Amino acid sequence: MGDRGNILYLVVPCYNEEEVLEHTAQVMREKLRRLEEAGKISFKSKIMFVNDGSKDGTWRIISGLCQKDAVFSGICFSRNYGHQSAILSGMLEAAKHADMVVTVDADLQQDIEALDKFIACYESGCEIVYGVRNSRDTDGFFKKMTATGFYKVMGLLGCNVMQNHADYRLLSKAALQALTEYKEVNLFLRGLIPTMGFPSDVVYFDVKKREAGHSKYTLKKMVSLAIDGITSMSTRPLRMITLLGFLVSMFSLVMIIICLADWLTGKNVPGYTTTLVVSLLTGGLTIFSLGVVGEYVGKIYLETKARPRYIIEAMIWKEEEE
Ligand code: UDP
């Protein structure tokens, strides 16, 4: 095992997960116990739930679990800040005690048995281990299409995210330490973490159906994650606008020359359609471009305000009594 510690923290973001949480907790507890008994992780390992402003009984369940068993610990946000903020806060809190942290969804879709492989990679010297799903068979048609489209668009727009890697990943103490240096408000961990470097590896796992409840990633949340991902990782859309502007200008120049030539030779017929099409097109492109620039200006606005990325309302963490 080398000289690296082996306290593992599982960080689990939860948003309205009351239907699945008790079961998840039990399965994760059992897995941790097996890993502890096999000597792979320390008995000080914990499961840390982050309640991302749930409107249902999620926090009640989490605090109940924490009362019964010190292996559980919980963070409660003051409101819904989103999946990315939830896992970030979990990781930063866990980093205070853990040698390695694995972030995993509350719905048990990501095969918890893959933990052995994550830990093996860590022991062989990896600081970051990325979980990559084997297939998308369990996803519905809509989810499959949107997810695949998302990765395609991201790649085109200059943000190279790992295909089919969600947020099931292990970070070591060193990687977590590096992560604390990133102060940005606009967070897209999937894009950010690979830019940190470090010896890393990939673990493949199977995706299962959601154990209970329904997806908490609404279309609105997905679109917003995609836009945040692109604008936080790449300025290529701005470059594309410049290029587009240049092309339109060139086209206009040619048009002007043609018009002048027609005028000089006395052939200037009234071109109603051309005028309308050109002005509508350029009008549309201008507004769209302003919108894209606006996205970036908005991001700068939020970054300069540097508001807290989340507010923790309550936290439960107990020393293991042994
Ligand atoms: N989640 C969260 N905040 C949100 C939305 C989702 O913490 O605003 C959590 C959710 O509880 C789950 C994980 O993020 O643990 C992934 O969400 P979900 O399983 O609903 O997404 P899907 O698997 O459908 O992409």
Ligand code: MG
């Ligand atoms: Mg899920």
